[in-house]
Amino acid sequence: MIETRNSIPRWVSLIYRYGQMYIGEHLKQFEIGRGQHIFLNALYREDGLTQEELADYLKIDKGTTAKALKKLEAQGYITRTVSEKDKRCNEIHLTEKAIEIKEDVRKVLTDWRERLTFGLSEEEKGLALVILEKMGHNAAHFAEEEVDV
Template identity: 85%
Template sequence: MIDAKNSIPRWVSLLYRYGQMYIGEHLKHYDIGRGQHIFLNALYKEDGLTQEELADHLKIDKGTTAKALKKLEAQGYITRSVSAKDKRCNEVHLTEKALLIKEDVRKVLTDWRERLTYGLTDEEKQLAHSILEKMGNNAARFAEEQVDL
């Protein structure tokens, strides 16, 4: 029997909080806040996304996205400009400053992943990934159902 202090949501939440603390601590000398690295990482994968695309891709509300991007812009990590394709949208682009720290940001994220999976076999890592992916898909499906109500 699983009690509340051993529930899956508790452990997922704990992993998330510890990850945010670890990443925040290791990126603080760049003045990157706990919630900002995910925007940089998404742009490292595909620069030039619109704010709306970033919010949708990361499953973060538009207000929080705008606030995080505003701070990254003020720090000189990104620029925002009106999209040529759709004047209602802002495209987000990385600056040279952001590109200069790309390897450091990626290393912090990789180091955290390695710490999380330390001592796990390849099979265990694959199983954990598979289970978490299924749980993420369930969460997305139920969130969509709530929107449709």
């Protein structure tokens, strides 16, 4: 039997799933699904991105992006308008409703990060970030390499 208890991918997956559960539970009052907060958070950083820019920035396929944005639009959190720069693209803008909950959404994300790093020294937090960034770059590089084959 293969030992997976100490597998890096296993722990990354567990942390992701626990984070999704925590965030989903704490944003439930706003009827924001587990996969939707990342779109709001990206737009909180830069409102007015196109659907394609959001998908690329978040590394999420266009179909999943369109589906999540459709739900956020139906809930009144975003609007989609045809881009003045490129009529083929939709720009995504936050509504007043989304702006009103910005601090609540950000607090949930901050609280999760604090819980995740509880008990770690600043040095350990920095080291974890450096290692995860390197792993992220490796993942991106090899994923793109596989697509090119």
